[in-house]
Amino acid sequence: MTISFAPLEGITGYIFRNLHHEMFPGADSYYTPFWASTVDSPLAGRGLSDMLPENNQDIPVIPQLLTNQAAAFLPAARMLRDMGYEEVNLNLGCPSGTVFSKKKGSGFLTQPQEMDRFFHEVFSADLGIKVSVKTRVGADSPEEWADILAVYDRYPIHELTIHPRIRKDFYKGEVRMETFRYAAEHTGLPLCYNGDLNSAQDCRDFFVAFPSVTHVMAGRGFVANPALARELKGGPALNKAELQTFHDRLVAAYQETLFGDRPVLGKMKELWFYMGVMFQGADKPLKAIRKAKSLSDYSFAAQALFRDCDLIPGGKFYQD
Ligand SMILES: Cc1cc2nc3c(=O)[nH]c(=O)nc-3n(C[C@H](O)[C@H](O)[C@H](O)COP(=O)(O)O)c2cc1C
Structure with a gap:
């Protein structure tokens, strides 16, 4: 049973992460907010400083990138590998207008063929770092999910974190649990669940409903209650x-x-x-x-x- 701190752009940067890890140990890993890799700037600036090992000492961190170009992803992933990271996460869920219109984040989900090409290039390269994905279940309709999942299924993705909302949902409304269930029943990829787990009890209920899934990720509820992972692991409630x-x-x-x-x-x-x-x-x-x-x-x-x-x-x- 593992729980990760979800990436939250503007909130869970390395300053927050260091203090949280020191004061509320219990999260098994922290995903960094995304760095938007481009061919000219695969990893630089604020993203780089957030991911530098010296800013994350003794913290289990999984860096996250956002791009739809293998030529941008590959050099950034190699930089992260050379810094000592064992895993890099690709953001295929960001719903923001600017990201979506560039066909990145959840926007890339509208182009399953291009996604397929991207993953083909990424997994053909001898990267030396595991590649995981954080995804939504579609852009405009959950009907898109089966085709998107079929693309992921063709590749040795280290882990697929699913936030079962479509882009149009942004962060509101009920999570579409039937799409997560579909994935749990149809893919052989290791899964992580993310969405509306706002308390230790919510996490426990999830693990009962999906006994084959052992990894969850919490974001907003974890910011509201920084002791969430501690509580899940049997420690005291937040005071x-x-x-x-x-x-x-x-x-x-x-x-x-x-x-x-x-x-x-x-x-x-x-x-x-x-x-x-x-x-x-x-x-x-x-x-x-x-x-x-x-x-x-x-x-x-x-x-x-x-x-x-x-x-x-x-x-x-x-x-x-
Ligand atoms: C302010 C804000 C910033 C976010 N930034 C990122 C990000 O950088 N990368 C990412 O994959 N998801 C990002 N997310 C999505 C969260 O990681 C998470 O998937 C979402 O909040 C649902 O999980 P929750 O219900 O546990 O909060 C962000 C969400 C919010 C509200």
Whole structure:
């Protein structure tokens, strides 16, 4: 039974990852947010610094790339292999408009023949690093899924993580469990499940429903409750004091690495979108957090929330 921290662009970068791994051990691996590899820039900039081994010491990390060109993927994968990574993950799920219109992420799912060519090139190369895939089950309709899965099935993909939504769903609505079940029954590839596992109990229920699948990945629910993996493995539930320490140390770590208040504020406000649901009666301080224009306003509001609001017993992230 293994649980990974899903990649969340803008949230689970190496600063967050290091602190999370130190304070809430339990995740078996962390996927990095994607780096959009191109032929001219297979791996550089922010993506490279997020994946550098010195920024991820003693953390089980699986780097993720986003591209639809083997000529961009291969050099990036080789760089990662040379850094010591054993696995690289390909993003075939990102629903964002710019990514989709370039036929990358979930956009690539609309082109099964090109996908087939891509994988043929990738798996024909002597890469020396395992290639895993994180996918949605279609772009416009779940009817696309059987053909997409048939492409994956032709290749020795190390593991297929399935987020059973189509691109049009973005992150909302019920997950389409029948498409995951179809995969569990029709492919020989090792599977990992991702989607709406927001508590340890959600994970346990999943493992009961799919006893042949031993790997799950959690994202938003894991950000809301950083102790989710610890709880799944029999450890204590999240408590407010440790969440506050995590929060305060995260603010300090972002202040050290980001330039100025604004990016720190942006990161922390996004975090509260998830963490806020864990607290009872937190509407007022959450509003003050959202409205804060300086770090001192922000800190005042965040400290008020921790002081005045308690964690909801058994609380978990939910999507409106
Ligand atoms: C803000 C945000 C950023 C995300 N960034 C990535 C990413 O970089 N790579 C990726 O594969 N998925 C990304 N995802 C999708 C998540 O990894 C995950 O598949 C999705 O949130 C569903 O899982 P969950 O219900 O456990 O959150 C992102 C999702 C969100 C909400």
